[in-house]
Every structure is written in C-alpha cells, then in structure tokens.
Amino acid sequence: MAKQEQRQYGSGTLDKGLDVLETLERATEPLRILDLANLTKLDRATVFRLLCTLEDRGYVERLDDKRYSVKNRKRQPRVFYIAPLAGNSFRVDVTASLRAAALNHGIHLEMIDTADTEIPRDQVNEAIRSAADAVILFQRRGSLAHVLADRFLQEQIPVISVETPIAGAIYFGGNSYRAGLMAGEALGGYAQRHWKGEFDRLLLIESSLSAVENMARLTGTVEGINSIVGQVPPEKIIHVDGLASREASREACLRALKSLPQKSRVLVSCFNDPSAIGALAAVNESGRAASCAIVGQNGTEESRSELAHRSSALIASVAYFPERYGEQLIKIAASVIAHQKTPLAVYVDHVLLNRNNLKKLYPATR
Numbered sequence: 001m002a003k004q005e006q007r008q009y010g011s012g013t014l015d016k017g018l019d020v021l022e023t024l025e026r027a028t029e030p031l032r033i034l035d036l037a038n039l040t041k042l043d044r045a046t047v048f049r050l051l052c053t054l055e056d057r058g059y060v061e062r063l064d065d066k067r068y069s070v071k072n073r074k075r076q077p078r079v080f081y082i083a084p085l086a087g088n089s090f091r092v093d094v095t096a097s098l099r100a101a102a103l104n105h106g107i108h109l110e111m112i113d114t115a116d117t118e119i120p121r122d123q124v125n126e127a128i129r130s131a132a133d134a135v136i137l138f139q140r141r142g143s144l145a146h147v148l149a150d151r152f153l154q155e156q157i158p159v160i161s162v163e164t165p166i167a168g169a170i171y172f173g174g175n176s177y178r179a180g181l182m183a184g185e186a187l188g189g190y191a192q193r194h195w196k197g198e199f200d201r202l203l204l205i206e207s208s209l210s211a212v213e214n215m216a217r218l219t220g221t222v223e224g225i226n227s228i229v230g231q232v233p234p235e236k237i238i239h240v241d242g243l244a245s246r247e248a249s250r251e252a253c254l255r256a257l258k259s260l261p262q263k264s265r266v267l268v269s270c271f272n273d274p275s276a277i278g279a280l281a282a283v284n285e286s287g288r289a290a291s292c293a294i295v296g297q298n299g300t301e302e303s304r305s306e307l308a309h310r311s312s313a314l315i316a317s318v319a320y321f322p323e324r325y326g327e328q329l330i331k332i333a334a335s336v337i338a339h340q341k342t343p344l345a346v347y348v349d350h351v352l353l354n355r356n357n358l359k360k361l362y363p364a365t366r
Contacts, residue, residue, distance in 0.1 A: 015176040016042055017050045021059055022131045026156060030067035039156075076211035077242070077337045079330070080127045081137035082112040082120070082148060083162070088274055090300040090322045096340045097326025107168075114139065118313040119147060134333040137169070140151050140244060151348035158336045160329060164211040169302050170336070171345040172329060174297075176290065179318045180217035180269070182352045184224020186316045187267040190293045200264040202237045203256055205279055206269040207244035214271075217297055221269040242275040249278030250285075257286045268294040273303040273317055280306065280314050289313045299353045304365045307358050316354040319361065322346070339346070 021217045033051065051068055054060040081101065085095045095111070099250045100280060102109035112123045127135065128151075135152045137159060138144035145164040149224050152159050153168045163173035191199045202225065206217045227231055238256050242249030249270065260266065266288070270276040276296025283292045292313045294304050299319025306314045328346065337343045351361065356364055 006277045014045065016040070017054065018131070020047060020050045021054060023156075024060060024068060024070045025131075025156065026133075027069075029062055030069040031066075032067050036068070040239060042227065043238075045124050053354075054288065069248040074107045077104060077133045077334065078110065078131060079134045079337075080109045080132045081136045081138070081335045082114060082127075083202035084115040084137075084140060085111060087115060090273070090298050090320075091138075093300075094325045096330060097120050097230075097323050099157050099326070101299070101326035101330040104327075105334060106280070107330055107334065109330075114144070119144065122146065126153055128152070128157065130344060132157050133337045134158045134160065136160045136329055136333065137164070137166075139164060141209050142214075144224045145211070158333075160332055160336070162325070162329070165345075170342060172332060172334060173348060174217075174320055174350065175347045176214050176216035177220040179297060179320075180220020181224040182220075182318050182350060183269050183297065183316070184221035184226075184296050185220065185228060186224075186352055187221070187269060188225040188228025188352070191225075191229055191265075191267060193294075198265070199267050200236070201260060201266045202232055202258075203253065203266055203268045203279075204239050204254060204350055205242040205268065205275045206268045207237060208241050209243055209273070210271065217271060218269060225267065238276060240270060242278060242350075244275060245270055246281075247275040249275035250281045251278075253279040253282035254286060255308055257288060258281060262288070264288075265293060266292045267291060268313075270294065270296045273298040273300040277302050277315065278316060280312065283313045288359050299351075303363050304353065304358060307355055308354065308365055310355060316352055318349050319353040320350045321351075 005115035022034055023036060023039050033044055033047050037047045055062055061071050062068055081098055084091055086092055091100055112120050114120060135157055136150055137145055142164050146166055149161060149166045149169050159169035160172055161169040165171050206218055240256055242252050268279050270279055273296040276294055279294050283289055294314045296317040298316045303317040304318045306312050
C-alpha cells in the first residue's frame with residue numbers, strides 16, 4: 001500500500017514496515033515478496049528485509065510455499081465514518097447509533113465531519129496512515145462521495161457508501177424506487193379518498209445535490225400514483241429543486257403554488273423530510289392546507305411530530321429508521337474486515353409512516 005505523504009518527523013523505515021504489515025493484514029490470502037513489493041511500491045530487497053524483522057518479532061510468518069501471512073494479533077478494528085455529523089435529525093440519529101454500535105461491538109470508530117462539504121484531505125491522509133480497516137461514507141453531495149470513495153478504494157481500503165451508489169463500494173441505504181412507489185401510493189390513495197381521484201397538479205420537490213440514483217424516489221412516486229388513479233398527464237407534473245433543504249424547498253414550493261389558482265388540489269412528493277417540512281411551511285403560508293397533501297421521505301423526528309397533528313397537510317413519510325443504521329453498518333464493516341462474504345448492496349426496511357401506525361412504531365411521539 002503506497003503512502004502519499006510522510007509525517008515530518010516520522011521514521012521512514014518504521015513507516016515502510018507498517019506498510020508491509022498492514023498490506024498483509026488486509027490481504028485475503030498469504031502474499032509473496034513480489035506481491036508485497038507491487039502493492040507497497042517498495043523494492044523487493046527492502047520488502048525482504050522488513051519481512052525478516054517482522055517475522056523475527058512475531059508479527060508475520062513465512063509459509064512453506066514462501067508466502068507470508070500475518071500472525072494472529074489482538075487489534076481493535078478501526079473504522080472511519082466520514083459525513084456531516086449534524087444538520088438534521090436524520091444525520092444526528094445515524095451518528096448516535098453508530099457510536100453506540102461501535103462501542104457494543106468493540107470497534108474503534110473515528111469520525112470526520114464534512115459539514116462544510118470540502119474534501120478533508122489532511123484527515124483522509126491521516127485515516128490512511130493510521131491503517132483504517134474500513135470507511136463508511138455518508139455524503140449529501142454525490143460528487144464529493146465519489147471523490148472520497150475513490151481515494152480510499154485506490155488504497156485498497158473497503159468503503160461502505162450510505163445512500164449513494166458508488167462503483168467498488170458496498171451500498172447501504174434505501175431502495176429509492178420502492179420508497180418512492182410507497183409515497184406515490186399514499187398520495188394516490190389520498191386523492192382517491194378525498195377528491196375522487198381527481199387533482200390539479202403533482203408537485204415533485206427534487207434535489208440536484210444528491211446522487212442521480214436517489215431521484216428514483218420521485219420516479220417511483222409517479223408510478224405509485226399512476227397505479228391508484230390512472231396515468232398522470234405530463235402537463236400536470238411540476239418539477240422544482242429543493243436542494244434537499246427546508247428553506248430552499250419552502251421557497252421553491254411557494255413559487256410553484258403562487259402560479260396556481262388558490263383552490264387547486266395539489267399532491268406534493270418530497271425528496272426528503274426537510275423538503276417536506278419546507279413544503280408544509282409554504283402550504284400553510286399560502287393558506288392551502290385543505291387542498292394539498294404532502295408525503296416526505298425518511299420518517300425523521302420533524303415529520304413524526306407533524307404527523308401527530310391530524311389537521312396537517314403532511315399525510316405520511318416513508319420511514320428509513322436512521323436510529324437502526326449504526327448497528328447494521330457496524331456489522332457490515334466487521335464482516336468486510338473479517339474478509340467474510342458481504343452483499344454488494346444492503347437495503348434498509350421501509351414502512352409508510354402515517355397517523356394510523358405512528359404511535360405503534362414511535363410510541364414517544366407527541
């Protein structure tokens with residue numbers, strides 16, 4: 001494994017020796033001197049000398065076929081979580097659940113906050129230097145997720161990507177199309193019950209910041225509505241960009257509503273719950289609560305609190321259960337570190353959260 005930088009006051013020989021040792025630790029099978037030389041970018045003579053020292057000190061063993069493997073040593077696995085650690089309740093719940101799960105499973109968890117969306121180059125380099133065994137990425141910006149993932153994958157460090165599909169990384173998160181389908185069926189059912197299946201506009205609040213694959217949530221929404229009330233004509237659909245945020249979604253939704261007659265019946269499907277809460281603010285501000293129905297995605301605390309009010313225009317949110325993410329992610333990381341067979345994609349369970357099942361799934365909601 002090649003190092004990109006050296007500590008200013010570090011030991012070059014020790015650094016190279018750890019490169020060799022950590023490469024053997026990550027390997028799924030014993031390696032030859034030539035294999036190690038290719039992977040670490042060190043010459044064969046240097047690798048041989050380092051292996052002799054490591055073998056003498058009991059860190060590695062030389063097998064009969066002249067390959068080398070690491071001897072069993074007790075070492076706490078190191079997992080790095082790189083994400084905005086706060087900003088909305090979904091992120092907070094994921095962060096808290098990861099801390100608890102790592103402690104429970106004996107995993108050394110380090111967190112790198114990317115709230116400013118800049119690439120944390122120094123911290124990434126430090127994660128590589130400190131022999132990260134696995135990395136969990138949860139990035140709002142799909143472009144940043146790809147840049148970070150590639151950096152670790154090039155160093156042969158396994159990557160688990162939350163909500164953003166990335167080539168070479170294990171995907172963990174929602175099944176965007178299925179989640180969207182559930183939202184569409186909820187909106188179509190509302191239109192059927194309250195408006196005899198008729199409505200004037202379908203407002204889709206999207207997010208240009210997120211991975212393209214996640215936009216399948218809104219594709220699913222349209223199909224879900226179609227399955228209940230019949231094909232929705234394209235001219236009835238309004239697309240706006242809410243940037244996955246509350247305020248941007250409020251402004252975008254308000255502009256769209258102002259372009260429609262006051263009594264228009266509008267179905268609103270949102271990329272996430274911050275978008276849904278922003279849309280709700282716009283609906284209330286424009287005095288249209290009785291003629292709009294909103295469905296969000298994520299089932300966060302904000303949406304659950306709103307669902308507790310029967311007069312709210314927010315009628316449902318597709319739950320992702322972020323408070324369960326930590327346990328599942330740490331188990332995946334542990335499986336990868338142990339070189340066990342791991343699925344390329346792990347999807348979370350989705351449930352349509354509404355006023356009928358809110359108290360059952362979240363009894364503490366008020």
